[in-house]
Amino acid sequence: MNANADPLEIQKFSELAHRWWDPTSEFRPLHDINPLRLEWINARAPLAGKNVIDIGCGGGILSESMARKGATVTGIDLSKKALRVADLHSLESGVPVRYKLIAAEEMAAQEAGGFDVVTCMEMLEHVPDPGGIVRAAAALAKPGGHVFFSTLNRNPKSYLHAVIGAEYVLRMLPRGTHDYDKFITPAELSQYVRSAGLxxxxxxxxxxNPLTRLYSLNNDTSVNYLMACTRPL
Incomplete structure (x- = not known):
């Protein structure tokens, strides 16, 4: 097991892996936000013909949707069960994705500079050293390549919404999905990004919106946020 991984986090998502592609399951939020994040990525880095890697791909929701856009996609994760589900769904859907059981840091050592687009979504808040993942993502990107992250801000509002609201009140997520202490402020992520040369x-x-049950992209980064980066030429 790579040092930059929490076995309990991997176990937690592995136990739910069989429900990954059920849009009414614990993974409903991922299904609901996927069109938004996909179009946001595609608008900044058109995916058709691109070589893409999805770090922390889980069951492959984002990976497969990027492949549908015409990208050649590699999805990596440390959950064997999640990758089995991803592989099976890829076979059933006929959308080819290369899945690998490998840590981001190891993948960066093997295929440095090999990808036009690197994504790492809803994953940084689940690892001991998010800065290490950012460095690996930067290493995987080609010069001029695009790197995308999404994570949770750390402040009282995000605790209220992402933990109390989502896990206890609305029950959108299983209790214990998130550890507030691992949330990352935009300033902290920006520092990781700059230190990695991005x-x-x-x-x-x-x-x-809990009334309409709809997600939207906006300028309020106080809870969930997405960051687009580039690796300079």
Whole structure:
């Protein structure tokens, strides 16, 4: 097991892996936000013909949707069960994705500079050293390549919405899905990004309306947010 991984986090998502592609399951939020994040990525880095890697791909929701856009996609994760589900769904859907059981840091050592687009979504808040993942993502990107992250801000509002609201009140997520202490502020992520040699290009918030049950991209980064970066030429 790579040092930059929490076995309990991997176990937690592995136990739910069989429900990954059920849009009414614990993974409903991922299904609901996927069109938004996909179009946001595609608008900044058109995916057709691109070589893409999805770090922390889980069951492959984003990986497969990027492949549908015409990208050649590699999805990596440390959950064997999640990758089995991803592989099976890829076979059933006929959308080819290369899945690998490998840590981001190891993948960066093997295929440095090999990807036009690197994505790492809803994953940084689940690892012991998010800065290490950012460095690996930067290493995987080609010069001039695009790197995309999404994670959770750390402040009282995000605790209220992402933990109390989502896990206890609305029950959108299983209790214990998130550890507030591992949330990352945009300033902290920006520092990781700059230290890894990347440039921040765009920052967007992801909002949820509990009345309409709809998500939207906006300028409020106080809870969920997405960051687009580039690796300089």
């Amino acid at each position: 440039q921040v290009e765009s920052l967007r918030g992801l909002g949820y």
